[in-house]
Amino acid sequence: MSEGKDMKKDILGRQIKELSNDAWWGIPRQQIPWYPEVDYESCIGCGLCIVTCGRSVYDWDLEKNKPIVARPYNCLVGCSTCSNLCPKDAISFPSLGKLRKWRDKAEAIRKASEKIKEAKNSVK
Ligand code: SF4
Ligand code: SF4
Numbered sequence: 001m002s003e004g005k006d007m008k009k010d011i012l013g014r015q016i017k018e019l020s021n022d023a024w025w026g027i028p029r030q031q032i033p034w035y036p037e038v039d040y041e042s043c044i045g046c047g048l049c050i051v052t053c054g055r056s057v058y059d060w061d062l063e064k065n066k067p068i069v070a071r072p073y074n075c076l077v078g079c080s081t082c083s084n085l086c087p088k089d090a091i092s093f094p095s096l097g098k099l100r101k102w103r104d105k106a107e108a109i110r111k112a113s114e115k116i117k118e119a120k121n122s123v124k
Contacts, residue, residue: 010056017056020073025106032102034094035072036082042090043067049082049091057082077102 008016022029036049036057045065050058059070078099083091103109 010050010058011060011062012051014056016071017074018071019055020071024077025103025108025111027102027106029073029077032077034077034099034102035075036069036080036091036093038067038069039090039092040064040066042088043086044088044090046087048085048087052085053082 010016020029024032038049043066045067047060047067049067050060055071055074055076057069057071057074059068060066061068080093083089083093
């Protein structure tokens with residue numbers, strides 16, 4: 001694997017973020033296995049996934065010319081942009097059913113509603 005000389009920057013020269021210890025609606029991020037998996041047989045190495053992702057989930061393998069899921073828990077829970085854009089459908093995620101179970105376990109709907117109420121009260 002080749003990642004370039006400066007380990008703090010990715011192949012595009014962007015600062016690498018560390019987001020994997022952030023909580024998601026109060027649940028430790030690393031307890032939620034939402035992250036991309038790449039089918040390397042299908043992947044054509046176009047780079048759209050790493051270029052599109054703004055959360056440092058991917059590194060790039062210069063020798064194989066393929067993405068590496070280097071920081072899976074940096075992935076934003078519920079995001080699937082890279083998968084949606086991949087020209088070869090080479091990126092997969094857990095099912096929406098699982099995502100919604102995590103949403104309900106985290107009581108994200110109630111918490112979001114409370115945030116909106118608070119925001120509305122603060123502008124009254
Ligand atoms: S967008 Fe898809 S085909 Fe392109 S590099 Fe990423 S995984 Fe491979
Ligand atoms: S789903 Fe979103 S945050 Fe996660 S790796 Fe893809 S583009 Fe990045």
